[in-house]
Amino acid sequence: MTKIIIPYTTKTEVSFTMNSNSSEKVIREGPAEICLVNDKVFYNPVQEFNRDLSVLVLNVFLEDYKREKLEFLRKKGKINDSESEPKIEVNLLEALSATGLRSIRYAKEVPSITKIVANDISESAVKTMNINMKHNQVDHLVETSHDDACMLMYKHKVPAKRFAVIDVDPYGCPSIFLDACVQSIQDGGLLLVTATDMAILAGNAPETCYSKYGAISLRTKSCHEMALRILLQCIEQHANRYSRYIEPLLSISADFYIRVFVKVYSGAKQCKQTTSKLSMVYQCVGCDVKTLQPLGGFKPNPTDKNPNEIKAFLPSGPPVGTHCAHCNHPHKLGGPIWSAPIHSQSFVYGLLEHLAKGTLKLGTADRLDGMLSMVVEELVDVPLYYTHDKLFSIMNLKTMPMMLMRSAILNAGYDVSFSHACRVSIKTTAPSQFIWDILKTWAKSWPAHPARLESNSVAKAILSKEITSAVDLTERPDANPFSRRSQRLRFQYNPEPHWGPGSRGAVNVGQAKTAKAIRNQNKHKKQCKRPCPQGEESERKKTNISEDDAV
Known part of the structure; x- marks a missing residue:
């Protein structure tokens, strides 16, 4: 042996x-x-974090899911308070199971699940799965399936046959499965989707991104969050075709992939609000400032019959001129992206509480705690972010300490946070003009080298403009977030051995x-x-x- x-x-x-x-x-x-x-x-082995996170999310989600189902049955009068609560059936589909490891872990670590369908199109994979299910003594709970993933889901389009949870974790782009996913999941069900084609989503091939996801990706330092928002808008677009819509619970960029957890609901009225959740992105090719243009919006339209009525409208645009107001460079246009919140703060708090109980023995618990702690600190209504190094690189300036930069933003009355997707991210409600004012103030004490400045048209254009807002560089304690002060394991140090998708991860x-x-x-x-x-x-x-x- x-x-x-x-x-x-x-x-x-x-x-x-x-x-x-x-x-x-x-x-x-x-x-x-x-x-x-x-x-x-x-x-x-790097994907253990992905599986641990999925196990944690399912344990918390299914508690809420069963509670919602019971409340729905009570409203419909199908059960009374005096009656014992009926058992809520929870059927889960892992559409691309391969070895079946993920399904086995779900069966052993998520007690609320009543049935799991582990599917794969490979006959040898299904044979291996059958061996694994018996070996782990979960064959009574897990049913293996040898079928095309989309065809299997299309067979479950009827509401009575729909799955409560669908997990799609392909190698590459998941978009070919999304049409089947949004049709075969129950109202209020959870859809878990992974994408590993990060080069496409991060702007290396914008035309390919459009053909696969229906959005133009941009090369920008905030590309990982933009990738999440492109995937979310793609799922929403597929759902809208069937009068359905999504509610993101958690959206994670980790290692070499992105992973989203979204609830799917039905409602033609709510689908009309999708335009207010999507935006085009104008990116300056010089200073990299990004400006969002919503596809639509809603405004109050009170009437005698309904004082709370709202009315849809199309916003005027574009929100930028032909050239950037800061550096006088042209813009690129990308999107549409999902510009609504990508996390549910209350749900993420629930994940942290469940993790703290210690009932789940997860190998990546420290990393889960660190990443989720960052997620709850993120500003929910601020799409995309700046990066600390890029800002000072553009201006050819000596880099300001991160905590001093964050203090300057807070001193002006704006909010600021990190993003879990980047260790040097700056997500803030401050306008881009104020960000440049901070750098111009810093440049008075630490000026750029004249030779470098002479060849940098972007820095010259920005520094030539007067400071329009007072900047206070006094450092403050609350600039350092709790997740950082408490030394949470916030970012993974990559690459580790066997880090990467496909053959890179093969042992x-x-x-x-x-x-x-x-x-x-x-x-x-x-x-x-x-x-x-x-x-x-x-x-x-x-x-x-x-x-x-x-x-």
């Missing part, structure tokens, strides 16, 4: 056990074990790594730019705190 241990950044160790008499391999994650008979084991058990793979492992890993005090470097590695968090 040969056992190979692959260290990982969480407290969990991923173990591969190989029988000397057979080619069978066993992978353990949490309470689940999966057996494979193929020579190549496709298992990505070849029992086979030596090729020389090229060894040579290229962590090739682009960023090195710390400052020497670490004695003992700090080892402590940082042990706690997995990034350099920016350690400062």
Whole structure:
């Protein structure tokens, strides 16, 4: 018996056990074990965070889902308070199961689920799943399916057959599954969608992004949040075709993918409000300032019959001139993106409370706590963000300390937060003019080098304008958010071994790594730019705190 241990950044160790008499391999994650008979084991330990987060979300969501269903039955008069509460059926579909690890974990760690359908189009994958379900003793709860994912979902379009939860975690773009997803999920049901084609969503191929998601992506420092908002608008567009709409509960950008958790409802009236939730994005090619143009809006239209009536209107535009007001450069146009909130703050608080109870033994619990703590601090009504390094790079200025920048914004009466998607993000209600005023004030004490400024037309244009608002650079304690003060594990230090989708995440058990793979492992890993005090470097590695968090 040969056992190979692959260290990982969480407290969990991923173990591969190989029988000397057979080619069978066993992978353990949490309470689940999966057996494979193929020579190549496709298992990505970095995705444990994805699965842990899904388990946590389902446990919290299903409590609310069952409560909503019972309240609905009471309103309809189908049950009385004197009667015992009926059992609410919760059927879950994992449309692309592969080994079945995710379904097994759901079966073992989410007690509210009554039935799971684990589907895959690969016959060998289904055979492997059947072995795994019996091995984990969950075959009474999990039903395997060998079918095309879309065709399987289309067979469940009838309301009585719809799923309460659908999980779609493909390799690449999920858009081909969304039409079937929004038709085969119950009212108030949860849709979990992953996208790993981040190059397309992040602006490297805007024309491809439009063909897949119906939106133009832009190359910008806030590309990870924009990717989330493009995916959300794509799901909403698919849902609207069937008089349905979405309510985002949690939207996460992590590692090499994005993952969204949305509730799906029916309602033609609510679908009309979609235009107020979507916006086009004007991006200045010089200073990178982004201005949003909503596709529609609503305003009060009181009448004698209905004093609370609202009326839809089309906003006038564009909101920007032919050239940027700050640097006199032209704009690019992207979108539409989802410009409404991408999280439900109350739901995320529920996730943190459930995580704090410790009833779930999750290997990535520290990272979950850190990321969710950042999510609840995010400004919900502020789409996209600036990045600290980009702002000062544009101006060729010495970088101001982050806490001083945040203090200046707070001193002016504006709100500011980080984004979970970027460690140097600045999400704020302050107008872009005030952000440049902060940098111009800073430039008086730390001016740009004249030679660099001469060749930088953007910085010259911005610095040539007068400061229009008073800037107070007095540092204040509340500029440092709680998640940072309490040293939460807010950002993962990537890339780790086997970091990435597809073959990058494949672990070849029992086979030596090729020389090229060894040579290229962590090739682009960023090195710390400052020497670490004695003992700090080892402590940082042990706690997995990034350099920016350690400062």
